[in-house]
Amino acid sequence: MAVFDYEQVSKLAPAVAREQRDRSPCSACSVRGMTICAPLDSQELTQISAIMSSVELGAGAPLFDEGEQAGNVFNVTSGTIKVYKLLPDGRRQVTGFLFPGDFLGLARQETYAFSAEAVTLSLLCRFPRHKLEALMQRLPKIEQRLLSIASNELVAAQEQMLLLGRKTAREKTASFLLMLSKRSRQRGQAGDPVTVPMSRTDIGDYLGLTTETVSRTFTQLKQEGTIKLLPNHQVSLARRDVLEEIAGGF
Amino acid sequence: MAVFDYEQVSKLAPAVAREQRDRSPCSACSVRGMTICAPLDSQELTQISAIMSSVELGAGAPLFDEGEQAGNVFNVTSGTIKVYKLLPDGRRQVTGFLFPGDFLGLARQETYAFSAEAVTLSLLCRFPRHKLEALMQRLPKIEQRLLSIASNELVAAQEQMLLLGRKTAREKTASFLLMLSKRSRQRGQAGDPVTVPMSRTDIGDYLGLTTETVSRTFTQLKQEGTIKLLPNHQVSLARRDVLEEIAGGF
DNA sequence: CGAGGCGTTGATCGTGGTCAAGCGCAGTGG
DNA sequence: CCACTGCGCTTGACCACGATCAACGCCTCG
Numbered sequence: 288m289a290v291f292d293y294e295q296v297s298k299l300a301p302a303v304a305r306e307q308r309d310r311s312p313c314s315a316c317s318v319r320g321m322t323i324c325a326p327l328d329s330q331e332l333t334q335i336s337a338i339m340s341s342v343e344l345g346a347g348a349p350l351f352d353e354g355e356q357a358g359n360v361f362n363v364t365s366g367t368i369k370v371y372k373l374l375p376d377g378r379r380q381v382t383g384f385l386f387p388g389d390f391l392g393l394a395r396q397e398t399y400a401f402s403a404e405a406v407t408l409s410l411l412c413r414f415p416r417h418k419l420e421a422l423m424q425r426l427p428k429i430e431q432r433l434l435s436i437a438s439n440e441l442v443a444a445q446e447q448m449l450l451l452g453r454k455t456a457r458e459k460t461a462s463f464l465l466m467l468s469k470r471s472r473q474r475g476q477a478g479d480p481v482t483v484p485m486s487r488t489d490i491g492d493y494l495g496l497t498t499e500t501v502s503r504t505f506t507q508l509k510q511e512g513t514i515k516l517l518p519n520h521q522v523s524l525a526r527r528d529v530l531e532e533i534a535g536g537f
Numbered sequence: 538m539a540v541f542d543y544e545q546v547s548k549l550a551p552a553v554a555r556e557q558r559d560r561s562p563c564s565a566c567s568v569r570g571m572t573i574c575a576p577l578d579s580q581e582l583t584q585i586s587a588i589m590s591s592v593e594l595g596a597g598a599p600l601f602d603e604g605e606q607a608g609n610v611f612n613v614t615s616g617t618i619k620v621y622k623l624l625p626d627g628r629r630q631v632t633g634f635l636f637p638g639d640f641l642g643l644a645r646q647e648t649y650a651f652s653a654e655a656v657t658l659s660l661l662c663r664f665p666r667h668k669l670e671a672l673m674q675r676l677p678k679i680e681q682r683l684l685s686i687a688s689n690e691l692v693a694a695q696e697q698m699l700l701l702g703r704k705t706a707r708e709k710t711a712s713f714l715l716m717l718s719k720r721s722r723q724r725g726q727a728g729d730p731v732t733v734p735m736s737r738t739d740i741g742d743y744l745g746l747t748t749e750t751v752s753r754t755f756t757q758l759k760q761e762g763t764i765k766l767l768p769n770h771q772v773s774l775a776r777r778d779v780l781e782e783i784a785g786g787f
Numbered sequence: 788c789g790a791g792g793c794g795t796t797g798a799t800c801g802t803g804g805t806c807a808a809g810c811g812c813a814g815t816g817g
Numbered sequence: 818c819c820a821c822t823g824c825g826c827t828t829g830a831c832c833a834c835g836a837t838c839a840a841c842g843c844c845t846c847g
Binding site: 793794798803 | 818841846847
């Protein structure tokens with residue numbers, strides 16, 4: 288009942304479900320090696336944890352909306368977040384999925400350029416932007432780390448543009464599964480039976496396709512024996528080599 | 538004869554046509570306010586100009602190719618550059634056009650993630666990466682500026698993903714023209730009869746369309762009276778309001 | 788046990804791609 | 818000086834990939 292209760296809360300009181308100002312949880316952080324905290328020593332970790340608070344979001348709970356005052360930046364520590372933009376008539380483009388270790392909220396402007404929402408139950412570290420900026424003055428390592436993160440995201444964004452502009456539905460889908468698998472491995476999890484926590488609609492909005500086309504393409508790949516659809520949002524990349532061939536250089 | 542001669546050179550000896558190690562041309566730089574040099578005082582400009590050299594590219598001349606060792610970063614001072622990625626079978630996605638003031642080559646990895654090529658006769662400032670990084674240690678302002686540039690590019694990349702994944706040919710084309718106009722104004726040039734220096738093929742590869750579709754859409758917009766096609770790669774946005782309505786919130 | 792959300796599948800449609808031809812213009816050589 | 822060549826742009830006819838519209842099965846949740 289307790290769990291259920293709080294999921295209710297996360298839906299009703301949007302943005303932030305539960306938060307606490309932990310003293311120094313960073314030392315036990317399982318994804319520290321991949322976040323902005325990676326280059327910091329234990330003394331510096333204390334400094335950054337002093338300005339940090341943690342946030343828990345239930346599945347479907349919004350983190351922030353496009354156009355909102357950009358007061359915080361975040362680090363995902365568990366769960367999956369989706370980031371998207373909308374057209375006035377409701378058409379949606381998911382510009383990215385974020386997993387543990389990923390950074391979120393880099394926006395040099397005053398407002399967020401996109402919306403963010405939890406796909407599954409998620410935990411994040413939250414840093415007030417002005418405090419982080421003040422800290423950056425003293426710890427330039429953080430700034431360097433942010434630049435490095437931004438550069439990597441830029442490379443990924445260009446790859447995604449290639450996918451959206453020039454790949455077929457089949458190629459997009461294969462690329463997507465390989466991307467999930469690669470990122471799963473990067474954070475030390477299994478690369479083969481890969482977890483696909485997001486809905487067909489979310490996948491479609493990420494790949495520039497409709498749910499129906501995504502579903503059909505999955506079925507097609509399954510019937511060829513290239514992938515296997517398992518229970519609990521798991522997909523086995525039975526023939527990774529074929530998938531890579533279809534994806535076309537990813 | 539001299540001018541003609543050197544255009545020959547730029548086509549035959551690809552990458553770099555002409556270069557010189559000017560002493561301090563930065564003080565006269567017309568686009569300094571929008572580049573990485575913007576936050577520097579005159580003494581710091583001397584330092585950065587010491588590691589800089591300038592590059593001139595003829596129309597169509599490549600600057601670097603995807604996968605190449607990423608030894609330099611660049612600043613465009615005049616002309617137009619296109620940046621693109623290729624699929625193994627030759628399909629191409631132009632991920633961006635660069636104009637005077639734009640920065641190029643940010644790649645935290647060892648190799649370039651994309652190719653770059655001159656659309657028109659262009660001039661660039663070139664900075665060896667390792668030297669710029671060394672300079673960044675002493676002038677953290679540069680690093681901040683780079684982070685700011687990267688953040689802005691990231692926002693633009695997300696906007697482009699929305700365009701590629703979710704807009705129609707008509708919407709894409711309208712958005713493209715408005716983007717050109719906006720950027721032209723940003724660097725202090727006319728916003729209305731806007732210069733469109735790139736070919737229909739380049740536009741198509743940027744918008745995820747074919748040349749034929751781009752051409753047809755231009756014709757359609759022209760016949761409606763929304764735009765006017767003028768000589769010398771000029772396009773008049775006769776009905777900017779209509780264009781903005783078509784573009785759908787850009 | 789009923790309701791609603793998500794995923795799958797089928798039938799049909801339409802936007803934009805493909806294939807092809809022709810035009811205009813610039814550069815080239817006779 | 819002017820045909821010839823080649824490229825970029827346009828236009829037309831046709832096609833196909835993925836969208837749209839619709840129905841249904843399955844599972845979860847109430």
